[in-house]
Amino acid sequence: MESASIPVRPTRSRGEVVREYISRFGLIALLLILPVLYGIQDLQDDGDLSRLATNMKDGLSNGAIWALIAVGYTLVYGIIELINFAHGDLFMIGSFVAYSLMGTVGLTVATGSLGLVFGLLLILLISMVACGSLNVMIEKVGYRPLRNAPKLAPLITAVGFSFILQNVGLLWLGGSHRGVPDLIESQTRYTTILGVPVTHGDILALVVTVPLFFFLVNFIARSRIGRAMRATAQDPQAARLMGINVDTTISFTFLLGGLMAGAAGLIYALYQTDVWFFAGFTAGLIAFTAAVMGGIGNIKGAILGGLIIGCVQQISDNRIGTEWTPAIVFGYLVLILVFRPQGLLGEQTREAG
Amino acid sequence: MSTTTASKPRGIKLPRAVGKVPLSRIIAVVAVTIAILLPLFYDSGSAFIEDSTTALIYVVMALGLNIVVGFAGLLDLGYVAFFAIGAYTMGWFGSSFFTSQDIHIGVAEFLQAQPGIHLNWLLILPIAAIFTAFAGAVLGFPTLRLRGDYIAIVTLAFGEIIGRIAINSDEGVFGIGDFNLTNGRSGINPVDKIDLPFVERFTSLNFRPWYWTALGLALVVVFVNFRLRDSRIGRAWIAIREDEVAAVSMGIPTVRVKLLAYAMGAAFGGMAGTFLGSWFGTVNADQFEFSFSIFVLAMIILGGLGSIWGVVVGALALSFINTRLIPDVLNTVPSKIGLDFDLTELGFGIFGFLLVIMMVLRPQGLIPEKRHQAEFADVLEDGGEHETIVETRV
Numbered sequence: 001m002e003s004a005s006i007p008v009r010p011t012r013s014r015g016e017v018v019r020e021y022i023s024r025f026g027l028i029a030l031l032l033i034l035p036v037l038y039g040i041q042d043l044q045d046d047g048d049l050s051r052l053a054t055n056m057k058d059g060l061s062n063g064a065i066w067a068l069i070a071v072g073y074t075l076v077y078g079i080i081e082l083i084n085f086a087h088g089d090l091f092m093i094g095s096f097v098a099y100s101l102m103g104t105v106g107l108t109v110a111t112g113s114l115g116l117v118f119g120l121l122l123i124l125l126i127s128m129v130a131c132g133s134l135n136v137m138i139e140k141v142g143y144r145p146l147r148n149a150p151k152l153a154p155l156i157t158a159v160g161f162s163f164i165l166q167n168v169g170l171l172w173l174g175g176s177h178r179g180v181p182d183l184i185e186s187q188t189r190y191t192t193i194l195g196v197p198v199t200h201g202d203i204l205a206l207v208v209t210v211p212l213f214f215f216l217v218n219f220i221a222r223s224r225i226g227r228a229m230r231a232t233a234q235d236p237q238a239a240r241l242m243g244i245n246v247d248t249t250i251s252f253t254f255l256l257g258g259l260m261a262g263a264a265g266l267i268y269a270l271y272q273t274d275v276w277f278f279a280g281f282t283a284g285l286i287a288f289t290a291a292v293m294g295g296i297g298n299i300k301g302a303i304l305g306g307l308i309i310g311c312v313q314q315i316s317d318n319r320i321g322t323e324w325t326p327a328i329v330f331g332y333l334v335l336i337l338v339f340r341p342q343g344l345l346g347e348q349t350r351e352a353g
Numbered sequence: 354m355s356t357t358t359a360s361k362p363r364g365i366k367l368p369r370a371v372g373k374v375p376l377s378r379i380i381a382v383v384a385v386t387i388a389i390l391l392p393l394f395y396d397s398g399s400a401f402i403e404d405s406t407t408a409l410i411y412v413v414m415a416l417g418l419n420i421v422v423g424f425a426g427l428l429d430l431g432y433v434a435f436f437a438i439g440a441y442t443m444g445w446f447g448s449s450f451f452t453s454q455d456i457h458i459g460v461a462e463f464l465q466a467q468p469g470i471h472l473n474w475l476l477i478l479p480i481a482a483i484f485t486a487f488a489g490a491v492l493g494f495p496t497l498r499l500r501g502d503y504i505a506i507v508t509l510a511f512g513e514i515i516g517r518i519a520i521n522s523d524e525g526v527f528g529i530g531d532f533n534l535t536n537g538r539s540g541i542n543p544v545d546k547i548d549l550p551f552v553e554r555f556t557s558l559n560f561r562p563w564y565w566t567a568l569g570l571a572l573v574v575v576f577v578n579f580r581l582r583d584s585r586i587g588r589a590w591i592a593i594r595e596d597e598v599a600a601v602s603m604g605i606p607t608v609r610v611k612l613l614a615y616a617m618g619a620a621f622g623g624m625a626g627t628f629l630g631s632w633f634g635t636v637n638a639d640q641f642e643f644s645f646s647i648f649v650l651a652m653i654i655l656g657g658l659g660s661i662w663g664v665v666v667g668a669l670a671l672s673f674i675n676t677r678l679i680p681d682v683l684n685t686v687p688s689k690i691g692l693d694f695d696l697t698e699l700g701f702g703i704f705g706f707l708l709v710i711m712m713v714l715r716p717q718g719l720i721p722e723k724r725h726q727a728e729f730a731d732v733l734e735d736g737g738e739h740e741t742i743v744e745t746r747v
Binding site: 081082083141142146149151152154155156159163164166168170171281288289292321330331333341 | 426496503506509510513521643644654658699702705706707709713
């Protein structure tokens, strides 16, 4: 009754206020639901938060892998506004390269620690370079000819490449899961911080990803080619007029994305001690969710998103059940796109407007 | 001036000669006649008729997806969800899955004795259409604010969620409850065979009635597609595909129009899903993978986005490549050139390859839609305008 007497404008502005609040805090509230819920439950059951903290720690290590992949999505999207569907499968190829090289280099569980470090460094480099050059090649064959085509066209070739890579993986190591030798004894406890066991796998994720992220963020912020990348992302036409070779810059972006995917492949193989030709598809979707959550096109956002998704995934694995995790992560993806398409750190884009 | 131009607008070509039947219509009539008579030339249990039946149902699927992707330009990568919902509707209402129930409507006598819900397929068809149309609208809702690639991702996520629910819902959904909804990977079987009045029995040995039913369904859907395309709503779809901002400023209610596209596309997918559920005799979670969405998408891309005859040809071609060419013809090739692998495993790698090749070499498809053709050829400024004013009718 009351609302009938009030003019239309105030009611509408109230709706707008609500919508603004949802868009500003909705995603954060959404993200806090799981940890808060299970934190309360833990406090009631165990009296402390160590189970939740362990979940979060595992989540961060796992999230580092997703973050590495998500960076590849975000770099490519930032520069040519394409969701590189094949990126997840590129990561899978990276894990396969790492797995195969372990045999070639001759690393076994018995290898000494010095040999292990050098061997793994070598494998890391090779799988990074392999994925990087593969990604550049895919761009040359599949995306460059379609630069002026409607936007659907490169997306469809990306899906096509995703299937091709999956089948390459299928031919390479067969359809079943392959166990990776547990070289670093990834689940062995290294130290304990505040009642949370830190394992070798966590240390590996830390020592590989932190320098890579540091390098990447600085590279893009400081270097000449990084500047060219940012310029191309902002306006390819103007960048070309300023004497930037746009094609080379785009190739370089794909190279960087591929390098990160290769590194993620090695960490994944060592951390999960399992490689599978289909792992790339799910990983790609999870990483894409991470990239969108952070704000697609924003590298720091992708890293943050990756870590958050890792935690969400770990909590869901541990509490709800592994079989539901993909559904929950994708549910988050849908909700993020509904409530805050620009992500946590992203700007409003035309696509997500 | 206004009166003279209103009575006879310039730019619209009148039919050249009244009474002259266009070539495309003759081809269509001949093709349909051949399709109707085809089973009579083959053994009633021949593999060819079996594969043709599957191919015809894929035509229905592809035409449904074509509404969303081809007409409205909303890239939907989760189409498998509607196949799943349709198939499960068939499974729930046409099998002994819910053993505690005892409902029989319009089914053959031997089914009357069995427990569970058994409805006639003709009843399940509209139920599935309603279910999937609703699911399509639900899927469409979060994508309304989004464009382009983001829509693709949301639909993909939706398809994956439905797939996960299908796999894991044998003991509650999302770990809640212990209700067996889908029976997971073991699936619901046996699903009742379609049973139509005044038609010979549908058995797993006699494929002819299956074939004719599939053909009938496909023809109805082709017809509905043509009518939809030429209708007010179809023109609205094409308008938002071409330029959403311009469409909005012309007064097209994009929310309703987009939701309708999702719902209608989904309904066709669901109807095809009920048929496939009955045709395969089983509904299990392994049927509903992402690759299926891509399979259907590849059909409409191969044929030509938005082009109805193109999609029909694309669906038939890919289906036969899948059921005949890869297992029967090409499978000996790897061993001939000294490689040792099973080509049937790589079916989707081949589709992926096809997608890439198609997009790079002929992005407009085999039989391109006139409008899309113009878009790809970039001739809209000049001569293209005349072409696009007149709706090309077949």
